Amino acid sequence: MQGDALELLRRLPDDSIHLTFTSPPYYNARDYSVYESYEAYLDFLESVFAELHRVTKEGRFLVVNTSPVIVPRAGRQHESHRFAIPFDLHPRLTAQGWRFIDDIIWRKPDGAAKPRNSGFASHRQPLTWKANAVTEYVMVYRKRSARLIDWNLRQYPADVREASRAPDDYETSNVWEIDPAVDRVHSAVFPAALCERVIAYYSMVGDLIFDPFAGSGTVGVAALKLERRALLAEIDDRYVQRIQNRVGMQMRACTIEQLLEGRDASES
Numbered sequence: 636m637q638g639d640a641l642e643l644l645r646r647l648p649d650d651s652i653h654l655t656f657t658s659p660p661y662y663n664a665r666d667y668s669v670y671e672s673y674e675a676y677l678d679f680l681e682s683v684f685a686e687l688h689r690v691t692k693e694g695r696f697l698v699v700n701t702s703p704v705i706v707p708r709a710g711r712q713h714e715s716h717r718f719a720i721p722f723d724l725h726p727r728l729t730a731q732g733w734r735f736i737d738d739i740i741w742r743k744p745d746g747a748a749k750p751r752n753s754g755f756a757s758h759r760q761p762l763t764w765k766a767n768a769v770t771e772y773v774m775v776y777r778k779r780s781a782r783l784i785d786w787n788l789r790q791y792p793a794d795v796r797e798a799s800r801a802p803d804d805y806e807t808s809n810v811w812e813i814d815p816a817v818d819r820v821h822s823a824v825f826p827a828a829l830c831e832r833v834i835a836y837y838s839m840v841g842d843l844i845f846d847p848f849a850g851s852g853t854v855g856v857a858a859l860k861l862e863r864r865a866l867l868a869e870i871d872d873r874y875v876q877r878i879q880n881r882v883g884m885q886m887r888a889c890t891i892e893q894l895l896e897g898r899d900a901s902e903s
């Protein structure tokens with residue numbers, strides 16, 4: 636769906652999504668960030684996740700990838716500012732009824748980090764040391780429910796449960812070492828391996844997987860590969876085009892109206 640994620644979410648029916656995996660737009664870190672203030676940015680994400688809570692099925696999962704962002708200093712007399720997005724978002728999510736389940740650390744190779752220690756390397760003065768950030772957070776939440784996960788599993792017939800069994804080489808810890816991915820059109824894409832793990836561990840075959848900030852559509856590609864269905868929202872034409880190029884006839888681009896009426900763009 637090409638358009639604003641919040642507008643789409645407001646019109647989706649209750650209890651329609653099995654799993655959401657998303658990486659929201661960064662705060663003023665990339666060209667697509669357009670928020671008046673950090674509070675306004677968090678307020679926007681809070682509205683998105685509140686609607687998402689309504690449309691998520693009982694006891695099902697929301698997985699959010701974020702990391703602290705640095706807004707560079709304006710000049711030598713100023714300090715850069717680091718915003719701790721995962722930590723500031725977390726209390727807003729739990730207040731909405733998202734129950735915290737896990738904090739997964741996505742660790743990239745050392746070379747993937749932007750160096751922050753060039754000054755320190757020469758003068759070695761304490762108080763000035765800064766870490767080269769090689770991790771991002773993958774926070775896992777469950778829509779609050781009085782029922783246990785077994786209840787969710789019992790909704791599926793035995794053949795679907797069998798087909799949904801995770802692969803033998805499944806991950807056992809909360810530190811996932813995965814190389815970052817690059818895309819020729821989008822500047823901040825998920826690696827396929829990250830999407831495939833999240834989808835394999837938090838959804839069943841045939842489920843509807845949602846990414847409200849789809850970018851180049853990596854969640855959609857992984858969902859189709861793992862025999863799930865996918866709903867993606869993306870506001871930028873260039874990225875919607877990129878998604879179409881990646882998944883071709885397997886996915887249709889449409890407006891909110893067409894989506895809700897069950898039509899695709901070619902029928903308008």
Ligand SMILES: C[S@@+](CC[C@H](N)C(=O)[O-])C[C@H]1O[C@@H](n2cnc3c(N)ncnc32)[C@H](O)[C@@H]1O
Pocket residue numbers: 638639640641657658659660661667821823824825826847848849850851852853854868869870871874
């Ligand atoms: C961090 S990127 C997601 C990248 C994606 N995970 C991938 O693998 O390509 C966030 C995306 O959210 C989109 N976006 C920003 N505001 C939006 C909104 N209000 N509704 C829908 N998409 C939006 C941006 O255009 C951007 O592509």
